[in-house]
C-alpha cells in the first residue's frame with residue numbers, strides 16, 4: 001500500500017509531499033485508521049532499558065520530521081519505540097529560503113538545508129502540554145541562527161529549562177550542517193563549556209524537581225578521527241547519558257551523478273550508511289559501553305539496521321528510510 005501512496009506523494013515537490021503526508025497521517029489517526037496500518041510489535045520481546053528509560057522497542061523516529069511536535073500522537077500510533085521531536089530553537093525562525101529539500105530517489109537519499117525552521121520553544125511547549133502520548137519522547141534542542149557561538153549556551157539552556165518537564169531525554173544538536181558555524185560547537189573549547197553548563201543544569205533540576213532528564217549529544221559524521229576521539233573524551237568526562245551518531249553529511253560520495261549533488265545541505269539515507277556505521281564502530285571502541293550509542297544514518301532495511309547494532313549501537317533512529325519504506329520498516333528492523 002505504501003508503494004502506491006509513495007508513488008503519488010513523490011509526484012509533489014518534497015516539502016509539499018511532507019505536509020500532505022503529515023496532514024494525511026493526522027487525519028487517519030483522528031479517524032482511528034492508523035491502527036490498521038501499524039504493526040503489532042511485542043513489547044515484552046523487544047523492550048530495552050537504557051539511560052534509565054524503558055523503550056518498548058529500539059526503533060525510534062529521528063529528529064527533523066516533526067520539528068514542532070505537531071504530530072506526536074499520530075506518529076506514535078505507527079509503532080515507534082520512541083520519538084524525537086525538534087530541532088527546537090528558543091525563538092521562532094523561518095529557516096532557509098525554499099527550495100531547501102531535495103529527493104535523490106535513485107540513491108534512496110535526501111539532501112536538506114532546512115536551517116532549523118522552528119516555531120520556537122513557546123509553541124512547542126504548548127503542543128507538548130496537549131499531547132496524549134506517554135511513551136519515550138526525545139526533545140532535540142538547538143540555537144537560533146542569529147545567536148553567536150559565544151552565546152550558544154544561553155540558547156541551549158533556554159531549550160533545556162523550558163522543555164525538560166515533557167522530555168524523556170534531551171538531545172543537544174550541534175551537528176546540523178545548515179546553521180552556519182553550528183558544527184564548530186563540536187570543537188573542544190566550545191563543547192567543554194556547553195556540556196558542563198548543561199550537565200550542571202541537569203543536576204540542579206534532578207535535585208530540585210526529582211526528575212533526571214538524560215542528556216544526549218548528536219554528532220556529525222564529518223569529524224576527523226582525532227576530533228572524534230577528543231569529543232568522545234569530553235563526553236566521558238562530562239558523563240553524557242547518550243550519543244546519537246550521526247546527523248547528515250556534507251560529503252557527496254556515491255551521489256555525484258545526481259542532478260542535486262551540488263545542492264548545499266546535509267545528505268541522508270543510503271549513501272550515509274557506511275560512514276555513519278564507521279563512526280559508531282569508532283565511538284564504541286572508545287566509549288566501551290560507558291555511553292549508549294543511538295544509531296542514525298542510512299538505516300533503510302534489515303541489513304543496515306543489523307550493521308548498526310553489530311557496530312555497537314543499542315537503539316536505532318530512522319528518517320530517510322521511513323520516507324522511502326514507510327512505517328513497515330519499523331516492524332522489519334525491530335529485532
Ligand SMILES: Cc1cc2nc3c(=O)[nH]c(=O)nc-3n(C[C@H](O)[C@H](O)[C@H](O)COP(=O)(O)O)c2cc1C
Nearest residue numbers: 062063064086087112247268269296297298319320
Ligand atoms: C529533511 C530533514 C530534516 C532534518 N532535520 C533535523 C533536525 O532538525 N535536527 C536534527 O538533529 N536532525 C535533523 N535531521 C537529521 C536526521 O534526524 C537524521 O539524523 C539523518 O537524516 C540521518 O538519518 P537517515 O539517514 O535515517 O535520514 C534531518 C534530516 C532530514 C532528512
